[in-house]
Amino acid sequence: MEYNIADRMGQVEGSVIRQLLTLAGDPKMISFGSGNPASEAFPVAEIAAITARVLAEDPIAMLQYGLSEGYAPLRDTLKTRLKAEGIGFENNELYIVSGGQQACDLMAKLFVNEGETVIVEEPSFMGALNTFRSYGAKLVGVPMEADGMDLSALEQALKSHPDCRFIYMIPNFQNPTGFTTSLEKRRAIYALAQRYDVLILEDDPYGTLRFAGEAVPSLKSLDTDGRVVYTGSFSKVMAPAFRLGYMVFDAALSDRFAAAKQCVDVHSNLLFQHICYAYMTQYDFEGHIDRLKALYARKAALMVEAMTTHFHPAVRFNSPEGGLFIMAFLPDGKDAYPFVAEGITRGVLTVPGVAFAADPQKPSSGFRLNFSTPSDEQILQGCKILGELTHAWLG
Amino acid sequence: MEYNIADRMGQVEGSVIRQLLTLAGDPKMISFGSGNPASEAFPVAEIAAITARVLAEDPIAMLQYGLSEGYAPLRDTLKTRLKAEGIGFENNELYIVSGGQQACDLMAKLFVNEGETVIVEEPSFMGALNTFRSYGAKLVGVPMEADGMDLSALEQALKSHPDCRFIYMIPNFQNPTGFTTSLEKRRAIYALAQRYDVLILEDDPYGTLRFAGEAVPSLKSLDTDGRVVYTGSFSKVMAPAFRLGYMVFDAALSDRFAAAKQCVDVHSNLLFQHICYAYMTQYDFEGHIDRLKALYARKAALMVEAMTTHFHPAVRFNSPEGGLFIMAFLPDGKDAYPFVAEGITRGVLTVPGVAFAADPQKPSSGFRLNFSTPSDEQILQGCKILGELTHAWLG
Numbered sequence: 001m002e003y004n005i006a007d008r009m010g011q012v013e014g015s016v017i018r019q020l021l022t023l024a025g026d027p028k029m030i031s032f033g034s035g036n037p038a039s040e041a042f043p044v045a046e047i048a049a050i051t052a053r054v055l056a057e058d059p060i061a062m063l064q065y066g067l068s069e070g071y072a073p074l075r076d077t078l079k080t081r082l083k084a085e086g087i088g089f090e091n092n093e094l095y096i097v098s099g100g101q102q103a104c105d106l107m108a109k110l111f112v113n114e115g116e117t118v119i120v121e122e123p124s125f126m127g128a129l130n131t132f133r134s135y136g137a138k139l140v141g142v143p144m145e146a147d148g149m150d151l152s153a154l155e156q157a158l159k160s161h162p163d164c165r166f167i168y169m170i171p172n173f174q175n176p177t178g179f180t181t182s183l184e185k186r187r188a189i190y191a192l193a194q195r196y197d198v199l200i201l202e203d204d205p206y207g208t209l210r211f212a213g214e215a216v217p218s219l220k221s222l223d224t225d226g227r228v229v230y231t232g233s234f235s236k237v238m239a240p241a242f243r244l245g246y247m248v249f250d251a252a253l254s255d256r257f258a259a260a261k262q263c264v265d266v267h268s269n270l271l272f273q274h275i276c277y278a279y280m281t282q283y284d285f286e287g288h289i290d291r292l293k294a295l296y297a298r299k300a301a302l303m304v305e306a307m308t309t310h311f312h313p314a315v316r317f318n319s320p321e322g323g324l325f326i327m328a329f330l331p332d333g334k335d336a337y338p339f340v341a342e343g344i345t346r347g348v349l350t351v352p353g354v355a356f357a358a359d360p361q362k363p364s365s366g367f368r369l370n371f372s373t374p375s376d377e378q379i380l381q382g383c384k385i386l387g388e389l390t391h392a393w394l395g
Numbered sequence: 396m397e398y399n400i401a402d403r404m405g406q407v408e409g410s411v412i413r414q415l416l417t418l419a420g421d422p423k424m425i426s427f428g429s430g431n432p433a434s435e436a437f438p439v440a441e442i443a444a445i446t447a448r449v450l451a452e453d454p455i456a457m458l459q460y461g462l463s464e465g466y467a468p469l470r471d472t473l474k475t476r477l478k479a480e481g482i483g484f485e486n487n488e489l490y491i492v493s494g495g496q497q498a499c500d501l502m503a504k505l506f507v508n509e510g511e512t513v514i515v516e517e518p519s520f521m522g523a524l525n526t527f528r529s530y531g532a533k534l535v536g537v538p539m540e541a542d543g544m545d546l547s548a549l550e551q552a553l554k555s556h557p558d559c560r561f562i563y564m565i566p567n568f569q570n571p572t573g574f575t576t577s578l579e580k581r582r583a584i585y586a587l588a589q590r591y592d593v594l595i596l597e598d599d600p601y602g603t604l605r606f607a608g609e610a611v612p613s614l615k616s617l618d619t620d621g622r623v624v625y626t627g628s629f630s631k632v633m634a635p636a637f638r639l640g641y642m643v644f645d646a647a648l649s650d651r652f653a654a655a656k657q658c659v660d661v662h663s664n665l666l667f668q669h670i671c672y673a674y675m676t677q678y679d680f681e682g683h684i685d686r687l688k689a690l691y692a693r694k695a696a697l698m699v700e701a702m703t704t705h706f707h708p709a710v711r712f713n714s715p716e717g718g719l720f721i722m723a724f725l726p727d728g729k730d731a732y733p734f735v736a737e738g739i740t741r742g743v744l745t746v747p748g749v750a751f752a753a754d755p756q757k758p759s760s761g762f763r764l765n766f767s768t769p770s771d772e773q774i775l776q777g778c779k780i781l782g783e784l785t786h787a788w789l790g
Contacts, residue, residue: 001622003594005506005651008508035460036460039455039458044450044454044458051447051450052447055442055443056443062634062636063439063634063637064434064636099661102660109404110400111398111401112401113401127661130654130658131659134504134655197396235460239457239459240460240661241458241459241662241664242458243493243660243663243664256404259404259407260404260407263525264496264497264659265493265497265500265638265659265660266494266635267638268638269638269664271666
């Protein structure tokens with residue numbers, strides 16, 4: 001039969017890179033293509049120990065229906081942690097959600113009518129962009145610079161899109177660029193959000209994984225109006241399959257977020273909430289974070305060094321201060337898609353910038369490299385192959 | 396600040412029963428109000444044993460990002476089981492989802508434009524109705540009879556709502572009525588769906604828990620067109636906090652459902668998928684189901700007997716053949732809401748029918764009683780109190 005798909009889903013399908021990414025499963029492929037954290041760093045023994053204990057001590061609490069807002073002791077633990085980072089909870093509330101992806105889903109569900117605008121960093125996390133598209137949002141991209149969005153382009157976008165409902169940004173070690181928005185730009189972006197009366201969705205899955213430079217205050221910590229919705233994730237600091245994240249928002253929105261959460265999956269899984277709580281309060285969580293940072297700092301440095309050694313000097317890239325990604329840019333606006341495709345035929349998978357574009361018709365000169373999952377040998381070998389390719393392309 | 400909530404969410408808020416249900420947490424309250432399965436029946440020891448084993452044997456597979464469509468061996472196991480119930484997989488596909496609630500979410504996301512119609516049984520599961528509302532769907536209720544929807548009202552609804560995208564039904568031991576749609580009506584409903592070219596969402600969280608009468612073939616097993624999307628759940632046969640269910644749909648829709656799933660939570664949690672797979676294939680899953688059936692049969696019989704003994708004879712109710720619920724109806728269309736409110740002041744919580752209404756302005760004479768969670772003593776005591784109240788009300 002003929003299926004009538006809802007208009008809102010029309011924009012979602014047909015990712016240009018789905019075919020490319022299926023190649024990531026090829027065991028001979030050196031994959032810089034994933035967004036996965038390093039598997040070797042999962043605290044497996046502790047997770048197993050906590051699981052055995054909580055299933056023995058209070059199995060029903062792990063298995064019966066739970067509260068939509070999340071497990072209260074975990075929520076309190078996260079609030080305490082965020083308070084230390086300058087986010088107050090006099091007027092804010094924190095709910096547990098099923099990963100940062102669901103935070104994007106709830107935000108769009110609650111605030112964006114079909115056809116209305118969401119302003120996004122260009123390039124930005126494809127999963128979030130698709131979620132906004134799935135609500136019929138019109139995406140308007142603002143070019144990302146090494147210290148955050150181009151402010152005049154942002155103001156222009158706000159001015160010409162009075163139906164904008166929120167600005168979506170990943171201020172720390174952005175996916176895909178690895179760029180961090182400076183404090184100055186955070187303040188300026190917040191002021192623009194005030195002037196044009198829009199919300200900000202501050203997506204911060206990587207903020208805890210800063211391995212160089214100074215921490216920059218979150219936009220939420222600068223928020224005086226209840227204008228910023230902040231989301232964090234356990235995917236990168238505990239394990240992605242926990243499917244757990246959290247959202248911080250003005251307490252006036254609590255009933256709205258609870259109702260939206262009930263509509264999508266009732267509540268997030270309880271066992272993993274208990275594991276996160278126990279690990280954060282009874283184990284060496286800070287030591288675990290430090291080990292992750294050391295691991296990622298080493299891998300990032302290895303990749304930057306290999307890129308510096310092998311890549312054609314006209315290819316630009318930054319040293320990230322955290323997170324999982326580096327984006328490299330071909331010179332003169334050259335489209336990176338055929339470059340990435342040829343890299344794949346030579347056995348190295350990266351992700352072309354077009355995958356992260358608000359407008360997927362617009363070519364991008366960037367390609368994303370992930371340093372958290374490949375082995376050291378793969379990083380060295382993959383960068384050598386890509387480097388040869390840059391020389392072949394750029395002469 | 397003033398928040399502009401998306402129009403689609405305007406219908407969702409303000410459930411008349413949220414206040415009532417907060418009372419369910421009062422330890423002195425006898426609660427017939429929940430939709431929870433019996434906690435004492437969770438296979439705790441087996442879950443703990445499987446968890447310990449899989450976390451020891453293959454921790455990374457439990458913790459790293461997984462596939463949106465779900466864990467393949469679990470999907471195959473479910474397909475084999477459903478094949479035995481007459482659902483073929485030549486043209487169908489099965490994906491794991493994060494509970495039946497998410498199945499409703501994905502279905503509405505994929506098929507319903509704002510303002511379009513979803514036809515629902517009246518009364519029906521409030522969680523599904525709110526999810527459809529959260530996509531701006533217009534809900535049209537068709538009265539539920541003891542053997543399924545009123546067919547002439549259904550045809551009338553289809554005729555007068557040519558923008559209907561699907562019919563939502565819970566054919567087995569419906570929530571809230573406990574009613575089961577007869578095979579004759581299933582065939583007639585399918586034929587009407589063909590005539591008016593609409594889809595059917597067949598929500599079957601309770602079908603496995605038939606403790607009396609003969610099994611009735613699913614609508615999906617009657618489906619020749621790829622018109623039925625079927626969803627089942629692990630919430631009632633394993634544990635709700637697993638947040639796991641599954642959807643069966645025409646394979647032509649696979650990419651669409653995968654894209655929609657990626658937009659909401661990337662994938663469902665892997666550990667619990669492995670637990671379900673191991674429990675279904677390596678443990679006595681059928682014996683567990685049999686024990687659940689025996690438990691629920693006994694509790695349902697106890698409640699029906701207590702209701703028969705204590706309730707005013709003008710209050711009508713059926714003996715359910717499975718599931719978790721009985722709905723009782725006050726005579727002469729009397730609004731059950733004030734009855735339920737007075738029951739609560741006497742210490743017994745039930746849920747008024749209006750909570751399950753497509754049109755929450757329309758009074759309902761029904762109130763829902765759950766027999767799976769209260770203890771035997773609570774069932775006897777609660778029915779006695781409610782019975783006295785029926786006599787006080789009906790004289």
